[in-house]
Protein backbone atom coordinates (compact mmCIF):
# COMPACT_ATOMS: atom_id res chain seq x y z
CA UNK A 1 0.00 0.00 0.00
CA UNK A 2 1.24 3.49 -0.82
CA UNK A 3 1.56 6.02 1.94
CA UNK A 4 -1.42 8.18 2.70
CA UNK A 5 -1.67 10.80 0.00
CA UNK A 6 -4.69 12.83 0.93
CA UNK A 7 -5.25 15.92 -1.15
CA UNK A 8 -8.20 17.61 0.46
CA UNK A 9 -9.73 16.43 3.67
CA UNK A 10 -10.21 19.70 5.50
CA UNK A 11 -13.89 19.60 4.73
CA UNK A 12 -14.97 22.03 7.38
CA UNK A 13 -17.02 19.29 9.01
CA UNK A 14 -18.91 20.51 12.08
CA UNK A 15 -20.17 18.21 14.83
CA UNK A 16 -22.55 20.94 16.03
CA UNK A 17 -24.22 21.22 12.64
CA UNK A 18 -24.45 17.45 12.43
CA UNK A 19 -26.11 17.27 15.85
CA UNK A 20 -28.55 20.02 14.92
CA UNK A 21 -30.05 17.88 12.17
CA UNK A 22 -29.39 14.21 12.94
CA UNK A 23 -31.46 12.52 15.67
CA UNK A 24 -29.49 11.83 18.79
CA UNK A 25 -29.67 8.01 18.86
CA UNK A 26 -25.96 7.17 19.06
CA UNK A 27 -23.23 7.93 21.57
CA UNK A 28 -20.67 8.93 18.94
CA UNK A 29 -16.94 9.36 19.41
CA UNK A 30 -15.90 12.92 18.52
CA UNK A 31 -14.24 12.16 15.19
CA UNK A 32 -15.61 12.14 11.64
CA UNK A 33 -14.25 9.42 9.39
CA UNK A 34 -13.88 10.37 5.77
CA UNK A 35 -11.80 7.88 3.84
CA UNK A 36 -10.55 4.32 3.99
CA UNK A 37 -8.25 1.89 2.28
CA UNK A 38 -7.64 -1.70 3.35
CA UNK A 39 -7.57 -1.72 7.18
CA UNK A 40 -6.76 2.00 7.41
CA UNK A 41 -9.14 4.92 7.91
CA UNK A 42 -8.61 8.68 7.91
CA UNK A 43 -10.68 11.31 9.69
CA UNK A 44 -11.48 14.86 8.53
CA UNK A 45 -8.28 16.08 10.24
CA UNK A 46 -6.18 13.60 8.22
CA UNK A 47 -5.45 11.52 11.29
CA UNK A 48 -4.82 7.87 10.39
CA UNK A 49 -6.38 4.92 12.22
CA UNK A 50 -5.91 1.17 12.11
CA UNK A 51 -9.44 -0.21 11.86
CA UNK A 52 -10.14 -3.14 14.21
CA UNK A 53 -13.88 -2.39 14.16
CA UNK A 54 -14.67 -2.78 10.44
CA UNK A 55 -18.05 -1.08 10.78
CA UNK A 56 -18.74 -3.57 13.60
CA UNK A 57 -17.74 -6.83 11.93
CA UNK A 58 -19.17 -5.65 8.62
CA UNK A 59 -16.39 -4.48 6.27
CA UNK A 60 -15.29 -8.03 5.47
CA UNK A 61 -12.82 -6.93 2.79
CA UNK A 62 -11.83 -3.72 4.55
CA UNK A 63 -12.23 -0.41 2.73
CA UNK A 64 -12.11 0.31 -1.01
CA UNK A 65 -11.25 -3.32 -1.83
CA UNK A 66 -10.73 -3.59 -5.62
CA UNK A 67 -13.06 -6.60 -5.97
CA UNK A 68 -15.94 -4.80 -4.24
CA UNK A 69 -15.26 -1.53 -6.05
CA UNK A 70 -15.33 -3.34 -9.38
CA UNK A 71 -18.50 -5.30 -8.57
CA UNK A 72 -20.52 -2.27 -7.41
CA UNK A 73 -19.28 -0.13 -10.30
CA UNK A 74 -20.18 -2.76 -12.87
CA UNK A 75 -23.58 -3.49 -11.34
CA UNK A 76 -24.70 0.12 -10.89
CA UNK A 77 -24.04 0.77 -14.54
CA UNK A 78 -25.97 -2.32 -15.56
CA UNK A 79 -28.99 -2.45 -13.20
CA UNK A 80 -29.08 -1.51 -9.52
CA UNK A 81 -32.68 -2.12 -8.47
CA UNK A 82 -35.69 -3.95 -9.78
CA UNK A 83 -38.72 -5.24 -7.92
CA UNK A 84 -39.15 -8.80 -6.71
CA UNK A 85 -42.12 -8.81 -9.07
CA UNK A 86 -39.50 -10.16 -11.48
CA UNK A 87 -36.72 -12.74 -11.41
CA UNK A 88 -33.37 -11.24 -10.41
CA UNK A 89 -30.42 -13.27 -11.78
CA UNK A 90 -27.88 -11.99 -9.20
CA UNK A 91 -30.26 -12.93 -6.36
CA UNK A 92 -30.51 -16.48 -7.67
CA UNK A 93 -26.76 -16.70 -8.08
CA UNK A 94 -26.15 -15.45 -4.53
CA UNK A 95 -28.73 -17.83 -3.05
CA UNK A 96 -27.06 -20.72 -4.89
CA UNK A 97 -23.64 -19.73 -3.57
CA UNK A 98 -24.97 -19.61 -0.01
CA UNK A 99 -26.78 -22.94 -0.33
CA UNK A 100 -23.69 -24.57 -1.89
CA UNK A 101 -21.57 -23.29 1.02
CA UNK A 102 -23.87 -23.90 4.01
CA UNK A 103 -26.31 -26.40 5.52
CA UNK A 104 -29.27 -24.33 4.26
CA UNK A 105 -31.48 -25.16 1.27
CA UNK A 106 -33.37 -21.90 0.75
CA UNK A 107 -32.69 -18.18 1.20
CA UNK A 108 -34.83 -15.05 1.69
CA UNK A 109 -33.12 -11.67 1.24
CA UNK A 110 -33.72 -8.45 3.15
CA UNK A 111 -31.54 -5.50 4.20
CA UNK A 112 -30.31 -5.86 7.77
CA UNK A 113 -29.74 -8.17 10.68
CA UNK A 114 -32.92 -7.17 12.50
CA UNK A 115 -34.93 -7.78 9.35
CA UNK A 116 -33.34 -11.19 8.84
CA UNK A 117 -34.31 -12.07 12.42
CA UNK A 118 -37.85 -10.73 11.87
CA UNK A 119 -38.10 -13.05 8.86
CA UNK A 120 -36.89 -15.96 11.00
CA UNK A 121 -39.43 -15.14 13.74
CA UNK A 122 -42.25 -15.05 11.18
CA UNK A 123 -41.08 -18.34 9.65
CA UNK A 124 -40.96 -19.98 13.11
CA UNK A 125 -44.46 -18.77 13.92
CA UNK A 126 -45.94 -19.97 10.65
CA UNK A 127 -44.16 -23.31 11.07
CA UNK A 128 -45.56 -23.58 14.60
CA UNK A 129 -49.11 -22.81 13.47
CA UNK A 130 -49.10 -24.97 10.36
CA UNK A 131 -46.63 -27.83 10.93
CA UNK A 132 -46.37 -28.23 14.70
CA UNK A 133 -50.09 -27.38 14.90
CA UNK A 134 -49.88 -25.37 18.07
CA UNK A 135 -53.27 -23.78 18.41
CA UNK A 136 -52.41 -20.43 19.88
CA UNK A 137 -49.14 -19.53 21.49
CA UNK A 138 -45.78 -20.59 20.11
CA UNK A 139 -42.91 -19.38 22.30
CA UNK A 140 -39.41 -18.54 21.10
CA UNK A 141 -36.66 -19.05 23.67
CA UNK A 142 -33.71 -16.68 23.48
CA UNK A 143 -30.63 -16.18 25.64
CA UNK A 144 -29.94 -13.58 28.29
CA UNK A 145 -27.24 -11.09 27.17
CA UNK A 146 -28.15 -11.83 23.55
CA UNK A 147 -28.54 -9.23 20.83
CA UNK A 148 -30.93 -9.67 17.90
CA UNK A 149 -31.66 -6.15 16.63
CA UNK A 150 -33.66 -2.97 17.26
CA UNK A 151 -37.11 -3.55 15.76
CA UNK A 152 -39.91 -4.26 18.23
CA UNK A 153 -39.82 -8.02 17.78
CA UNK A 154 -36.02 -8.16 17.84
CA UNK A 155 -35.63 -5.98 20.97
CA UNK A 156 -38.09 -8.39 22.54
CA UNK A 157 -35.94 -11.31 21.39
CA UNK A 158 -32.87 -9.52 22.76
CA UNK A 159 -32.36 -10.74 26.32
CA UNK A 160 -31.19 -7.38 27.70
CA UNK A 161 -33.77 -5.16 29.48
CA UNK A 162 -31.83 -1.95 28.66
CA UNK A 163 -32.82 -2.25 24.99
CA UNK A 164 -36.50 -2.76 25.87
CA UNK A 165 -37.00 -0.05 28.48
CA UNK A 166 -39.70 2.52 27.56
CA UNK A 167 -40.67 0.63 24.41
CA UNK A 168 -43.30 -1.56 26.05
CA UNK A 169 -45.62 -3.24 25.28
CA UNK A 170 -43.19 -5.77 23.85
CA UNK A 171 -44.10 -8.50 21.37
CA UNK A 172 -45.61 -11.55 23.10
CA UNK A 173 -44.16 -15.05 22.74
CA UNK A 174 -40.57 -14.73 23.97
CA UNK A 175 -38.87 -16.21 27.05
CA UNK A 176 -35.24 -15.98 28.17
CA UNK A 177 -32.68 -18.44 29.50
CA UNK A 178 -29.06 -17.96 30.58
CA UNK A 179 -26.53 -18.71 27.80
CA UNK A 180 -24.56 -21.99 27.83
CA UNK A 181 -26.75 -23.41 30.63
CA UNK A 182 -28.21 -26.82 29.76
CA UNK A 183 -30.26 -27.30 32.94
CA UNK A 184 -31.88 -23.87 32.56
CA UNK A 185 -33.07 -24.53 29.01
CA UNK A 186 -34.39 -28.00 29.83
CA UNK A 187 -36.33 -26.56 32.76
CA UNK A 188 -37.66 -23.66 30.70
CA UNK A 189 -39.01 -25.98 27.99
CA UNK A 190 -40.80 -28.10 30.59
CA UNK A 191 -42.16 -25.07 32.46
CA UNK A 192 -43.50 -23.34 29.36
CA UNK A 193 -45.29 -26.40 27.92
CA UNK A 194 -48.88 -25.85 28.94
CA UNK A 195 -51.83 -26.46 26.66
CA UNK A 196 -51.60 -24.15 23.66
CA UNK A 197 -48.42 -22.55 24.87
CA UNK A 198 -45.27 -24.40 23.86
CA UNK A 199 -41.72 -23.72 22.79
CA UNK A 200 -41.54 -23.58 18.98
CA UNK A 201 -37.94 -22.43 18.57
CA UNK A 202 -34.69 -21.62 20.27
CA UNK A 203 -33.11 -18.51 18.76
CA UNK A 204 -29.48 -18.11 19.74
CA UNK A 205 -26.08 -16.78 18.68
CA UNK A 206 -23.33 -19.44 18.26
CA UNK A 207 -21.07 -16.84 19.90
CA UNK A 208 -22.63 -13.87 21.67
CA UNK A 209 -21.23 -10.72 20.04
CA UNK A 210 -22.71 -7.61 21.68
CA UNK A 211 -23.21 -9.59 24.89
CA UNK A 212 -19.45 -9.71 25.50
CA UNK A 213 -17.88 -11.96 22.80
CA UNK A 214 -18.90 -15.21 24.52
CA UNK A 215 -18.34 -18.36 22.46
CA UNK A 216 -20.97 -21.09 22.64
CA UNK A 217 -19.93 -24.25 24.45
CA UNK A 218 -19.81 -27.46 22.43
CA UNK A 219 -21.63 -29.62 24.95
CA UNK A 220 -24.43 -27.06 25.33
CA UNK A 221 -25.04 -26.77 21.62
CA UNK A 222 -24.92 -30.56 21.06
CA UNK A 223 -27.61 -30.82 23.73
CA UNK A 224 -29.69 -28.06 22.08
CA UNK A 225 -29.59 -29.93 18.78
CA UNK A 226 -30.64 -33.15 20.52
CA UNK A 227 -33.54 -31.43 22.31
CA UNK A 228 -34.72 -29.92 19.02
CA UNK A 229 -34.42 -33.25 17.17
CA UNK A 230 -36.40 -35.02 19.89
CA UNK A 231 -39.19 -32.44 20.18
CA UNK A 232 -39.54 -30.78 16.76
CA UNK A 233 -38.47 -27.42 18.19
CA UNK A 234 -36.61 -25.35 15.56
CA UNK A 235 -33.04 -24.25 16.18
CA UNK A 236 -32.45 -20.74 14.85
CA UNK A 237 -28.90 -19.35 14.76
CA UNK A 238 -28.46 -15.60 14.64
CA UNK A 239 -25.24 -15.42 12.64
CA UNK A 240 -25.59 -11.73 11.82
CA UNK A 241 -22.19 -11.10 13.43
CA UNK A 242 -20.58 -14.58 13.29
CA UNK A 243 -21.38 -15.49 9.67
CA UNK A 244 -19.41 -14.99 6.45
CA UNK A 245 -15.97 -16.11 7.60
CA UNK A 246 -15.72 -13.99 10.73
CA UNK A 247 -15.00 -16.99 13.01
CA UNK A 248 -12.49 -18.65 10.68
CA UNK A 249 -15.22 -20.90 9.26
CA UNK A 250 -17.75 -19.71 6.69
CA UNK A 251 -20.51 -19.96 9.35
CA UNK A 252 -20.28 -19.84 13.12
CA UNK A 253 -22.24 -23.10 13.53
CA UNK A 254 -19.30 -25.00 11.99
CA UNK A 255 -17.37 -24.33 15.21
CA UNK A 256 -19.98 -26.25 17.19
CA UNK A 257 -20.35 -29.41 15.14
CA UNK A 258 -24.10 -29.06 14.64
CA UNK A 259 -26.43 -27.64 12.00
CA UNK A 260 -29.23 -25.20 12.81
CA UNK A 261 -32.60 -25.29 11.00
CA UNK A 262 -32.64 -21.55 10.31
CA UNK A 263 -29.72 -19.11 10.01
CA UNK A 264 -29.73 -15.33 9.77
CA UNK A 265 -26.90 -13.32 8.24
CA UNK A 266 -26.27 -9.64 7.50
CA UNK A 267 -23.31 -7.58 8.72
CA UNK A 268 -20.38 -8.97 6.72
CA UNK A 269 -22.39 -10.54 3.91
CA UNK A 270 -21.91 -7.77 1.35
CA UNK A 271 -18.89 -6.21 3.05
CA UNK A 272 -20.76 -3.06 4.12
CA UNK A 273 -23.38 -2.74 1.39
CA UNK A 274 -26.74 -3.23 3.18
CA UNK A 275 -28.09 -6.77 2.90
CA UNK A 276 -29.67 -9.39 5.14
CA UNK A 277 -30.46 -13.04 4.56
CA UNK A 278 -32.59 -15.64 6.30
CA UNK A 279 -31.66 -19.17 5.30
CA UNK A 280 -33.42 -22.40 6.22
CA UNK A 281 -33.56 -26.12 5.65
CA UNK A 282 -36.11 -27.29 3.07
CA UNK A 283 -38.03 -28.98 5.90
CA UNK A 284 -39.03 -25.67 7.50
CA UNK A 285 -39.53 -23.60 4.34
CA UNK A 286 -43.24 -22.90 4.85
CA UNK A 287 -43.43 -19.44 3.26
CA UNK A 288 -45.74 -18.95 0.28
CA UNK A 289 -46.24 -15.95 -2.00
CA UNK A 290 -47.64 -13.05 0.02
CA UNK A 291 -46.24 -14.23 3.39
CA UNK A 292 -43.17 -12.02 3.48
CA UNK A 293 -41.50 -9.39 1.31
CA UNK A 294 -39.04 -6.54 1.13
CA UNK A 295 -38.85 -3.77 -1.47
CA UNK A 296 -35.06 -3.60 -1.48
CA UNK A 297 -34.45 -7.21 -0.43
CA UNK A 298 -32.09 -9.04 -2.76
CA UNK A 299 -31.79 -6.30 -5.34
CA UNK A 300 -29.13 -6.68 -8.06
CA UNK A 301 -26.78 -4.15 -6.45
CA UNK A 302 -26.71 -5.76 -2.99
CA UNK A 303 -26.51 -9.28 -4.41
CA UNK A 304 -23.66 -8.49 -6.81
CA UNK A 305 -21.79 -6.92 -3.88
CA UNK A 306 -22.32 -9.99 -1.69
CA UNK A 307 -21.21 -12.29 -4.50
CA UNK A 308 -18.00 -10.29 -4.89
CA UNK A 309 -17.33 -10.57 -1.14
CA UNK A 310 -18.02 -14.32 -0.99
CA UNK A 311 -16.01 -15.10 -4.12
CA UNK A 312 -13.10 -13.07 -2.77
CA UNK A 313 -13.20 -14.96 0.54
CA UNK A 314 -12.89 -18.17 -1.48
CA UNK A 315 -10.38 -17.02 -4.08
CA UNK A 316 -8.03 -15.33 -1.61
CA UNK A 317 -8.25 -18.11 1.00
CA UNK A 318 -9.43 -15.60 3.57
CA UNK A 319 -10.69 -18.25 6.02
CA UNK A 320 -7.09 -19.37 6.43
CA UNK A 321 -6.03 -15.78 7.04
CA UNK A 322 -8.81 -15.35 9.61
CA UNK A 323 -7.65 -18.45 11.52
CA UNK A 324 -3.96 -17.48 11.45
CA UNK A 325 -4.47 -13.79 12.27
CA UNK A 326 -6.96 -14.73 15.00
CA UNK A 327 -4.40 -17.03 16.65
CA UNK A 328 -1.76 -14.32 16.35
CA UNK A 329 -4.06 -11.70 17.87
CA UNK A 330 -5.14 -13.90 20.78
CA UNK A 331 -1.49 -14.75 21.53
CA UNK A 332 -0.65 -11.04 21.71
CA UNK A 333 -3.77 -10.22 23.76
CA UNK A 334 -3.00 -13.05 26.19
CA UNK A 335 0.51 -11.70 26.70
CA UNK A 336 -0.89 -8.23 27.46
CA UNK A 337 -3.53 -9.77 29.71
CA UNK A 338 -0.85 -11.69 31.65
CA UNK A 339 1.35 -8.62 31.95
CA UNK A 340 -1.58 -6.74 33.50
CA UNK A 341 -3.19 -9.69 35.25
CA UNK A 342 -4.91 -7.55 37.88
CA UNK A 343 -6.75 -5.68 35.09
CA UNK A 344 -7.65 -8.38 32.55
CA UNK A 345 -9.30 -11.69 33.34
CA UNK A 346 -9.99 -13.29 29.97
CA UNK A 347 -9.16 -13.31 26.27
CA UNK A 348 -11.58 -15.29 24.12
CA UNK A 349 -13.02 -15.64 20.64
CA UNK A 350 -13.00 -17.52 17.37
CA UNK A 351 -11.13 -16.40 14.25
CA UNK A 352 -11.34 -12.63 14.01
CA UNK A 353 -14.05 -12.01 16.58
CA UNK A 354 -12.26 -11.66 19.88
CA UNK A 355 -12.85 -10.09 23.25
CA UNK A 356 -10.66 -9.07 26.15
CA UNK A 357 -12.45 -8.90 29.47
CA UNK A 358 -11.57 -6.40 32.19
CA UNK A 359 -11.76 -7.48 35.82
CA UNK A 360 -15.00 -6.25 37.42
CA UNK A 361 -12.97 -4.99 40.38
CA UNK A 362 -10.70 -2.87 38.16
CA UNK A 363 -11.68 0.79 37.75
CA UNK A 364 -11.09 0.59 34.02
CA UNK A 365 -14.02 0.36 31.54
CA UNK A 366 -13.98 -0.84 27.94
CA UNK A 367 -15.03 2.64 26.75
CA UNK A 368 -11.94 4.21 28.38
CA UNK A 369 -9.67 1.76 26.58
CA UNK A 370 -11.49 2.35 23.29
CA UNK A 371 -11.17 6.15 23.62
CA UNK A 372 -7.48 6.09 24.52
CA UNK A 373 -6.71 3.56 21.75
CA UNK A 374 -8.46 5.87 19.30
CA UNK A 375 -6.20 8.73 20.38
CA UNK A 376 -3.29 6.38 19.68
CA UNK A 377 -4.61 5.54 16.21
CA UNK A 378 -6.40 2.23 16.79
CA UNK A 379 -10.16 1.77 16.43
CA UNK A 380 -11.74 -0.77 18.80
CA UNK A 381 -15.34 -1.35 19.91
CA UNK A 382 -16.73 -2.16 23.34
CA UNK A 383 -18.93 -5.26 23.79
CA UNK A 384 -20.54 -4.28 27.07
CA UNK A 385 -18.95 -2.18 29.85
CA UNK A 386 -16.07 -4.58 30.57
CA UNK A 387 -15.22 -6.26 27.26
CA UNK A 388 -13.05 -4.81 24.48
CA UNK A 389 -13.96 -6.24 21.07
CA UNK A 390 -11.56 -6.87 18.17
CA UNK A 391 -13.24 -7.44 14.79
CA UNK A 392 -10.82 -6.26 12.07
CA UNK A 393 -11.48 -6.81 8.35
CA UNK A 394 -10.82 -10.42 7.30
CA UNK A 395 -7.99 -9.21 5.05
CA UNK A 396 -5.95 -7.90 8.01
CA UNK A 397 -2.22 -8.66 7.68
CA UNK A 398 0.25 -10.08 10.22
CA UNK A 399 1.97 -6.66 10.38
CA UNK A 400 -1.34 -4.94 11.10
CA UNK A 401 -2.17 -7.41 13.90
CA UNK A 402 1.22 -6.64 15.44
CA UNK A 403 0.76 -2.91 14.96
CA UNK A 404 -2.71 -3.01 16.57
CA UNK A 405 -1.42 -5.11 19.46
CA UNK A 406 1.49 -2.69 20.01
CA UNK A 407 -0.92 0.25 20.14
CA UNK A 408 -3.18 -1.60 22.59
CA UNK A 409 -0.23 -2.42 24.84
CA UNK A 410 0.89 1.21 24.84
CA UNK A 411 -2.71 2.32 25.51
CA UNK A 412 -3.08 0.01 28.51
CA UNK A 413 0.26 1.18 29.94
CA UNK A 414 -0.97 4.78 29.71
CA UNK A 415 -4.25 4.03 31.45
CA UNK A 416 -3.02 2.26 34.55
Ligand SMILES: *Cc1c(COP(=O)(O)O)cnc(C)c1O
Pocket residue numbers: 111112113114115117147148149150205209210238239240241266267
Ligand atom coordinates in the same frame (compact mmCIF):
# COMPACT_ATOMS: atom_id res chain seq x y z
C1 LIG B 1 -25.77 -6.39 14.65
C2 LIG B 1 -26.59 -7.56 15.04
C3 LIG B 1 -27.96 -7.61 14.76
C4 LIG B 1 -28.71 -6.45 14.18
O1 LIG B 1 -28.31 -6.16 12.88
P1 LIG B 1 -28.80 -4.78 12.18
O2 LIG B 1 -28.26 -4.89 10.79
O3 LIG B 1 -28.21 -3.67 12.98
O4 LIG B 1 -30.28 -4.77 12.23
C5 LIG B 1 -28.65 -8.77 15.07
N1 LIG B 1 -28.02 -9.82 15.63
C6 LIG B 1 -26.70 -9.81 15.91
C7 LIG B 1 -26.06 -11.03 16.50
C8 LIG B 1 -25.94 -8.68 15.62
O5 LIG B 1 -24.64 -8.66 15.93
